[in-house]
Amino acid sequence: MVAGWEQDSSNTRPLDDLLDVYINAYNACISKHTSKMHFGLHICRGNFMGSRHFSEGGYDRIATKIFKNLNVQTYYLEYDTPRAGTFEPLLHLPANKNVVLGVITSKFPELEDKQKMKERVFQAADVVAKGAGQSREEALKRLGVSPQCGFASHEEGNAIVWQDMENKLKLVRDLANEIWPNEP
Secondary structure, eight states, X not given: OHHHHHHOTTOOSOHHHHHXXXXXXXXXXXXXXXXXXOOEEEEOOOEETTTEXXXXXXXXXXXXXXXXXXXXXXXXXXXXXXXXXXXXXXXXXXXXXXXXXXXXXXXXXXXXXXXXXXXXXXHHHHHHHXXXXXXXHHHHTTEEEEXXXXXXXXXXXXXXXXXXXXXXXXHHHHHXXXXXXXXX
């Protein structure tokens, strides 16, 4: 996406400036409601027919601006495949904000290994803790888990059937129960 933007001569401003415009637009839209509502933002890489995606790359380039300047409390981030990059950008997450880690893919039917996903959540918690000067336990209170995106962001859906979706959602619940026992 970045390379395409930079190659398109019709773009009149740097991509980082456009990010500022988007952040300001979001903030303006929600500014009168932040005291009444909890706002979250899902950063989607796009879902297309046949479980294809639109873009790849980590959050490194946008993390500081998104986490510090965007006035939402929770970020829903895709971390189901290596195309999302590392957890390092979570170092920039302020101590008053949350992240729901989309570690379960909604694109393919194969179930993830629950223990490996649990380890990944703990890795993310360690990064969040380091960035905020917190313990892992404190950081875990600001994390959650989910599928990386919706199961059908378009009419054709992904290469996954109903039973696969149920299995994925049960895995999310089981994972959450192990990491955060006795929590809703």
